[in-house]
Amino acid sequence: MKYYHQHPKHLVAVDCVIFGYDEGTLCLLSYPRGFEPSKGAWSLMGGFVLDGESSDDAAMRVLKQTTGLGNIFMSQVATFTTHDREPEARVISIVYYALIRMEEHDKACVKEHGAYWWPISQLPELIFDHDQMVKQAIEKLQREAGYRLIGHELLGEKFTMSQLRKLYETIFMREFDPGNFRKKILSLDVLERLNEKDISESRKGAFYYRSKRELTKRGLDRIVKV
Amino acid sequence: MKYYHQHPKHLVAVDCVIFGYDEGTLCLLSYPRGFEPSKGAWSLMGGFVLDGESSDDAAMRVLKQTTGLGNIFMSQVATFTTHDREPEARVISIVYYALIRMEEHDKACVKEHGAYWWPISQLPELIFDHDQMVKQAIEKLQREAGYRLIGHELLGEKFTMSQLRKLYETIFMREFDPGNFRKKILSLDVLERLNEKDISESRKGAFYYRSKRELTKRGLDRIVKV
DNA sequence: ACAAAAGTGTTGCGGCTACACCCATGA
DNA sequence: TCATGGGTGTAGCCGCAACACTTTTGT
Numbered sequence: 001m002k003y004y005h006q007h008p009k010h011l012v013a014v015d016c017v018i019f020g021y022d023e024g025t026l027c028l029l030s031y032p033r034g035f036e037p038s039k040g041a042w043s044l045m046g047g048f049v050l051d052g053e054s055s056d057d058a059a060m061r062v063l064k065q066t067t068g069l070g071n072i073f074m075s076q077v078a079t080f081t082t083h084d085r086e087p088e089a090r091v092i093s094i095v096y097y098a099l100i101r102m103e104e105h106d107k108a109c110v111k112e113h114g115a116y117w118w119p120i121s122q123l124p125e126l127i128f129d130h131d132q133m134v135k136q137a138i139e140k141l142q143r144e145a146g147y148r149l150i151g152h153e154l155l156g157e158k159f160t161m162s163q164l165r166k167l168y169e170t171i172f173m174r175e176f177d178p179g180n181f182r183k184k185i186l187s188l189d190v191l192e193r194l195n196e197k198d199i200s201e202s203r204k205g206a207f208y209y210r211s212k213r214e215l216t217k218r219g220l221d222r223i224v225k226v
Numbered sequence: 227m228k229y230y231h232q233h234p235k236h237l238v239a240v241d242c243v244i245f246g247y248d249e250g251t252l253c254l255l256s257y258p259r260g261f262e263p264s265k266g267a268w269s270l271m272g273g274f275v276l277d278g279e280s281s282d283d284a285a286m287r288v289l290k291q292t293t294g295l296g297n298i299f300m301s302q303v304a305t306f307t308t309h310d311r312e313p314e315a316r317v318i319s320i321v322y323y324a325l326i327r328m329e330e331h332d333k334a335c336v337k338e339h340g341a342y343w344w345p346i347s348q349l350p351e352l353i354f355d356h357d358q359m360v361k362q363a364i365e366k367l368q369r370e371a372g373y374r375l376i377g378h379e380l381l382g383e384k385f386t387m388s389q390l391r392k393l394y395e396t397i398f399m400r401e402f403d404p405g406n407f408r409k410k411i412l413s414l415d416v417l418e419r420l421n422e423k424d425i426s427e428s429r430k431g432a433f434y435y436r437s438k439r440e441l442t443k444r445g446l447d448r449i450v451k452v
Numbered sequence: 453a454c455a456a457a458a459g460t461g462t463t464g465c466g467g468c469t470a471c472a473c474c475c476a477t478g479a
Numbered sequence: 480t481c482a483t484g485g486g487t488g489t490a491g492c493c494g495c496a497a498c499a500c501t502t503t504t505g506t
Contacts, residue, residue: 179487
């Protein structure tokens with residue numbers, strides 16, 4: 001039974017698990033909390049949901065504030081609600097994750113908050129239940145990356161097969177056979193090969209690929225089983 | 227930047243997508259809204275999150291109130307937050323789904339609320355964004371049922387292969403080959419066959435199975451690809 | 453004997469893995 | 480000419496779908 005009066009209201013926050021990728025390393029952006037309790041402890045970027053905005057909006061706003069980037073793919077992970085998850089006040093937190101290219105973000109912006117990019121393999125202990133949030137975000141990232149190509153989000157317009165494979169190896173924390181990976185990806189028929197090679201990584205040079213724009217939404221077949 | 231003062235607070239609700247199963251039909255419990263706006267329109271069971279409780283607790287409480295059942299598996303689906311999703315007030319809603327055996331619920335309890343069990347194939351139009359909630363709940367149900375056996379939740383202690391298959395056929399809205407289904411399930415090695423047959427469905431009689439208790443958590447392999 | 457569900461066996465296809473084997477080229 | 484990453488080909492394995500076939504027993 002629901003009535004619109006006489007019901008408790010709650011602080012509702014978003015916490016953003018921001019993954020940054022650069023040349024084979026996946027990092028998490030975190031910052032030292034600026035106030036008590038737990039001042040100085042590592043924390044995810046967060047903010048409160050305001051009156052006129054959805055939590056999606058709030059997450060975007062937080063991302064913009066902390067990295068300078070907008071129009072970035074974000075995905076809702078889960079909502080954390082235990083009443084004592086933060087010691088001082090009851091805050092319900094809706095968790096999002098975002099994927100960005102590390103080189104693209106606004107360094108000044110990050111620096112200003114004292115934020116730090118932690119390699120995913122060497123995360124520090126995070127405040128409250130933020131460890132759990134990151135864990136679930138990685139799981140969701142893997143699930144989503146398993147169903148569709150996330151090349152252009154993290155590699156840019158054009159990329160080589162090796163770069164794409166290294167990205168997937170990083171996300172899934174395991175190796176893929178270069179030949180098999182290539183065949184699997186090409187069989188999806190969502191990439192087109194450019195007449196241009198990257199000659200920085202090998203003598204022979206590797207062709208660049210880019211997403212077939214019209215087909216970005218397809219991803220019919222599974223890429224990686226999880 | 228987060229401070230604990232001067233931030234807006236919000237009404238936070240849970241909405242429960244309650245699936246009931248009985249002999250080959252999967253139903254959704256919904257009830258006619260008892261107050262304006264949209265009084266009388268079909269709606270999910272919901273309730274507000276109170277001060278001392280988590281949203282998990284709130285969802286359980288709503289389930290108990292409306293079906294009389296406790297200690298039921300519930301799973302968080304997603305959180306709906308657009309500011310105008312309900313016309314009269316801003317309510318953030320955390321959606322859960324539950325699976326119950328229809329015969330087990332407290333009929334008086336349901337009747338008292340004027341609630342109705344709708345076969346999943348003939349749902350009425352639901353209020354606000356509740357259609358979307360149900361859609362996502364079904365997707366999540368299918369994902370979860372694909373990874374682990376949900377036999378005992380919906381069929382009870384013991385069940386035949388055919389009963390289990392019909393349950394899966396209902397959840398996935400497609401047919402499975404009886405022989406192949408049997409082999410796949412048995413290969414997971416999570417069921418034990420009892421020395422007892424159900425003779426109501428066939429001349430030959432079908433053995434009952436039950437979950438190997440120690441292994442309930444396993445479900446290593448995928449049951450159905452989604 | 454027949455019908456109908458339970459249960460088993462067989463076969464073929466498709467995808468994945470592992471790995472061999474070319475290719476191009478700078479040092 | 481050798482080392483290195485790019486790229487192609489292939490053989491074996493495994494899971495799944497399709498379907499034939501056997502079993503059991505009430506009518």
